[in-house]
């Protein structure tokens with residue numbers, strides 16, 4: 001298939017690009033600035049905040065499927081730049097939906113568990129969003145734009161994505177491994193429950209959703225819901241590191257610019273039942289993460 005992937009230099013987008021190309025699909029990869037990820041296909045530098053440039057690029061590319069992991073993902077940064085966040089996270093999905101509608105293409109919009117308030121997670125696909133903070137509000141607005149303009153499209157919500165190698169900037173997993181290896185105290189929230197999600201597994205599930213042109217809402221993430229301390233302990237166990245350096249702290253007491261859902265996480269029963277690319281448990285995810293680190297470091301951890 002001819003598939004357009006946004007956020008092509010990002011953590012999820014770069015892996016999705018590589019995976020789709022390896023499966024023989026013709027990928028048109030949209031990223032910001034120079035190409036940083038390396039995979040077969042056509043790379044175009046397109047600013048998602050530029051409505052005309054984005055619409056023009058998609059119409060010229062004439063994709064059969066569009067996947068949109070491109071996003072302003074800096075949660076606190078979005079709080080400081082609501083206009084940019086709205087353009088990229090809410091308007092751009094609407095532009096992509098309009099183009100998909102005009103071209104008869106299938107659209108897969110990547111979203112987040114942050115659309116929920118975190119009062120009563122983990123959440124299934126039918127749970128009612130109640131976003132808090134600019135990132136969450138704009139991601140939810142992006143979902144709504146896609147639903148209104150391209151009703152047969154899909155929305156894939158993911159959560160706390162981590163992977164090795166990091167794509168440019170550190171992700172939760174790569175940061176945590178680096179911090180734990182230093183042997184200095186590492187503060188992690190014990191009152192924030194999340195679904196840690198291996199980026200390669202997220203890309204595999206997204207690729208299948210795209211190939212099968214499945215519509216509706218999908219939770220596309222890891223199968224385990226844990227707090228961040230538990231995730232840190234599991235990483236220590238996988239890498240043979242001292243979990244004693246982990247210091248439990250409280251999200252409720254942290255002075256973060258943007259609000260975070262506390263009891264979040266996503267239920268994965270739907271994807272587990274319907275997709276061949278099943279959501280992974282935490283041990284399996286961390287083992288794959290470790291193999292990627294080992295491969296990059298020539299076998300040492």
Ligand SMILES: NC(=O)c1ccc[n+]([C@@H]2O[C@H](COP(=O)([O-])OP(=O)(O)OC[C@H]3O[C@@H](n4cnc5c(N)ncnc54)[C@H](OP(=O)(O)O)[C@@H]3O)[C@@H](O)[C@H]2O)c1
Pocket residue numbers: 006007008009010011012013031032033046047048049068069070071072073088110111112113139157158159160161162167168171
């Ligand atoms: N990472 C997580 O923990 C997490 C959790 C829940 C949901 N999600 C969702 O998953 C999706 C993928 O996230 P990710 O982890 O891959 O994030 P990421 O690594 O930050 O990737 C997002 C990509 O979007 C690009 N982008 C941002 N603004 C742009 C603009 N104006 N024009 C063109 N490109 C622009 C970024 O470009 P640059 O590389 O140049 O910055 C980046 O490559 C997003 O929709 C996100 O909301 C992620």
